[in-house]
Amino acid sequence: MADDSFDLPGCLDRVRRRDQVAARELVDHLYPLVIRIVRSHLPRRVAEEDLAQDIFLKMFTRLEQYQGNVPFPHWVSRIAVTTCIDQLRAQKRRPEFRWADLSENEAEVLDNVLTDERDVTPGDALEARELVHKLLDQLKPDDRLVIQLLDLEQKTIAEISAQTGWNQTLIKVRAFRARRKLQKLFQELQNKEKS
Amino acid sequence: MNQFDHQWQKLTALARQAGDPRDVAAPYGFATRVAARAVTLPPASPWAAFERFALRGLLVAAACGVAAIAVNYTIFSSEPADDYATTDTVGEILNLS
Known part of the structure; x- marks a missing residue:
């Protein structure tokens, strides 16, 4: 997230048009944000990379639902947080x-x-x-x-x-x-x- | 601040000092792999948000159904034929009996 010059709206437009290069750039851009959340809330016995991948795939499948009401990184944070919580709940005991x-x-x-x-x-x-x-x-x-x-x-x-x-x-x-x-x-x- | 708050703040302040020296950049190949999968995925259906509540909803509906039957058990168990046999509505109205 250190790259302030990153054109997020433009990248999102390209991702919506199924541009794989844009999708890769978006993952690279958001990875530090997502991995910090994952590391903070990582459930036991779950690999951080697997959980990060789940979060990004959820993000891509739900991208059409993003209305722009909150900043995009906040929207991704919520997906990351709920995914981690779901994993923690799945551990049950x-x-x-x-x-x-x-x-x-x-x-x-x-x-x-x-x-x-x-x-x-x-x-x-x-x-x-x-x-x-x-x-x-x-x-x-x-x-x-x-x-x-x-x-x-x-x-x-x-x-x-x-x-x-x-x-x-x-x-x-x-x-x-x-x-x-x-x-x-x-x-x-x-x-x-x-x- | 009570004793617990003091102890907890002391412990978390110390834990914060540990920091996290791990790299936060995406590992090599991660973004390519995820992006390749992402473009092949179908978009989520608008009903997807409801799917996680579907099973719970079904259980609640089943419980409501059982409760409704239990509460109204007497109505279901009574025999309607008896009611018709013992009540002569037309006769009562015309006062024939």
Whole structure:
């Protein structure tokens, strides 16, 4: 998406006329946007390239339905988000989260965060990211997406609304529900750690 | 800010520092492969959006049908012949009996 000179309307016109070169240019142009969404919400055991391909194929088959009411990248974002959520829903059961599932470093980071005895260091960032993703895996797909966008990508409610198509009240409700579930999870982990 | 909020913000702030060093450019051949498939795909039908709700809709309709039969079971189970046999409407109107 770094190429600001890209003629998106012209490219879309050519794609609608079944121009394969234009379709390739469009994929190249949108790939960074799509792959960032896929990586943020990638379900377990799903290859990111396969999911990206599904998203692009959906985009092409629905292109006639695009009315131009929202910017085209937002429209593609919504397809990407709903495709990822559908994949997460298809996985159905979320494995129970246990202290034993954490690596030694992840457990140490979590311990530091929970007990507040020692400051976490930037060197713990990778473990923290893995840990956060394991915790987010425990949430419902819609709730997980909201927390991911709010707390990790630091997007505003309005930006999330534009990206997902959900209204702002719904996003706040989902964020509240997700944080309550995470709080419960933290308490359970603290209790297990003490026992 | 309660204790959980403090802990969660601390953890996510640390997780954000990890960033994501992976390349975001399309892998070689990806765009060509997808574009080749895209031009052969038929456009989605306008009804495609409803397809994902079709099964759920069918189940709800079936449940409504069963509920309607259950609620009105007495009407279905009564024998209409008896009603006709015991009611002489014309006779009642003309007061013949």
